[in-house]
Amino acid sequence: MQVDYIIVGLGLAGLAFTKELDKNKKSFIVFEDHSQNSSIVAGGMYNPVILKRFTPVWNAIEQLEIAVPFYEELEKQFNKKYDFKVNIYRIFKSVEEQNNWFIACDKPLLSNYMVSQLINKNFEGVLAANGFGKLTNTGRIDTKALLEDYRNYLAERNLLKNESFEYAELKINDESVEYKNIKAAKIIFCEGFGLPKNPFFNYLPMQEAKGELITILAPKLNVDFLIKASVFVLPLGDNYFKVGATFNWKDKTKLPTEEGKQELITKLESFITVPYTIVEHTAGIRPTVKDRRPLVGKHPKFKNLAILNGLGTRGVMIAPVAAKALYNYLEEKVEIDKEISIDRFQHLCLD
Numbered sequence: 001m002q003v004d005y006i007i008v009g010l011g012l013a014g015l016a017f018t019k020e021l022d023k024n025k026k027s028f029i030v031f032e033d034h035s036q037n038s039s040i041v042a043g044g045m046y047n048p049v050i051l052k053r054f055t056p057v058w059n060a061i062e063q064l065e066i067a068v069p070f071y072e073e074l075e076k077q078f079n080k081k082y083d084f085k086v087n088i089y090r091i092f093k094s095v096e097e098q099n100n101w102f103i104a105c106d107k108p109l110l111s112n113y114m115v116s117q118l119i120n121k122n123f124e125g126v127l128a129a130n131g132f133g134k135l136t137n138t139g140r141i142d143t144k145a146l147l148e149d150y151r152n153y154l155a156e157r158n159l160l161k162n163e164s165f166e167y168a169e170l171k172i173n174d175e176s177v178e179y180k181n182i183k184a185a186k187i188i189f190c191e192g193f194g195l196p197k198n199p200f201f202n203y204l205p206m207q208e209a210k211g212e213l214i215t216i217l218a219p220k221l222n223v224d225f226l227i228k229a230s231v232f233v234l235p236l237g238d239n240y241f242k243v244g245a246t247f248n249w250k251d252k253t254k255l256p257t258e259e260g261k262q263e264l265i266t267k268l269e270s271f272i273t274v275p276y277t278i279v280e281h282t283a284g285i286r287p288t289v290k291d292r293r294p295l296v297g298k299h300p301k302f303k304n305l306a307i308l309n310g311l312g313t314r315g316v317m318i319a320p321v322a323a324k325a326l327y328n329y330l331e332e333k334v335e336i337d338k339e340i341s342i343d344r345f346q347h348l349c350l351d
């Protein structure tokens, strides 16, 4: 079999790059072994404001300009809704925070998203003595449904191999790569926290962060917006809410833990007082990088090997723009922005 590209990993990164290939009529085959599940468990939120400090997320507006139409195209392709517009209500801890919010509202970048009005309404079962700051034009991508549909779409066309990519089997030639019976011009690695097992790119400084989430059923919690306090409470419809997420830099497994669950319950009950039942508990590893920027580009020595990783805590917004940048670089020779290019870590590569 001969293809233009082999893709390893079909989370948000693999999906975004594969979609670029599909659009440009390039041939490809994808390997996916279900060893990681960050994209499947993710809250799926997109929002250009850091809710701790009320500052803009790095490059958020440029990312959203590409991301929103990207998910719209997928909705059209599969005739299904993935992008659910959800406002965010940030609970203020103090009057000082209220003041900081209003100062931030005046910044031109954020004025389309931050509402410069204090929300003082009471919602049953929600403790918010200092009121809320409201964010609009934000939303949630149903990443689980999207990935399921995309994986089925590729499987139906025989473009998906549900198996582990074995790195030792890869042969690298001058103008191509060979893997078992497949010959390809290039291979793109999109393994999320599978990266440490990749002998070609594991020199890159990933600083992964495990996250746990619970899904609750809370019939008396009558809100259709995301509530953000020490954790977020995200409405999924039919009285279900996702609550998350924890950050753990030590545990490298994707297994849900009792400790993670207890942390979420304690934080949730500090501002939500209605009864609820926990119906699901999930965990995943965020592929975060030391400098909190994505990992995009070609291997310093092997020009047919490339990577798309490091989407960190914001894969929904970053994946589409980073995939486009990698595609344009490989196919159109458009330089990759220095901030996301893996060239910044070239000194760490010992090959």
Ligand SMILES: Cc1cc2nc3c(=O)[nH]c(=O)nc-3n(C[C@H](O)[C@H](O)[C@H](O)COP(=O)(O)OP(=O)(O)OC[C@H]3O[C@@H](n4cnc5c(N)ncnc54)[C@H](O)[C@@H]3O)c2cc1C
Pocket (backbone or CB within 6 Å): 008, 009, 010, 011, 012, 013, 014, 031, 032, 033, 034, 035, 036, 037, 038, 039, 040, 041, 042, 043, 044, 045, 046, 163, 164, 165, 166, 190, 191, 192, 193, 194, 195, 210, 211, 212, 213, 244, 245, 246, 283, 284, 285, 286, 287, 308, 309, 310, 311, 312, 313, 314, 315, 316, 317
């Ligand atoms: C709890 C939690 C909440 C989050 N909430 C949000 C949020 O609200 N908004 C947001 O934007 N982001 C969120 N994120 C972050 C987001 O999930 C990630 O940025 C993004 O999903 C990473 O995508 P990825 O494709 O790089 O990695 P992954 O989703 O991990 O995908 C990598 C894929 O590669 C496969 N793979 C690995 N090695 C191999 C191999 N050798 N052979 C074959 N296949 C392989 C894995 O099985 C996996 O499917 C959250 C993450 C977590 C954990």
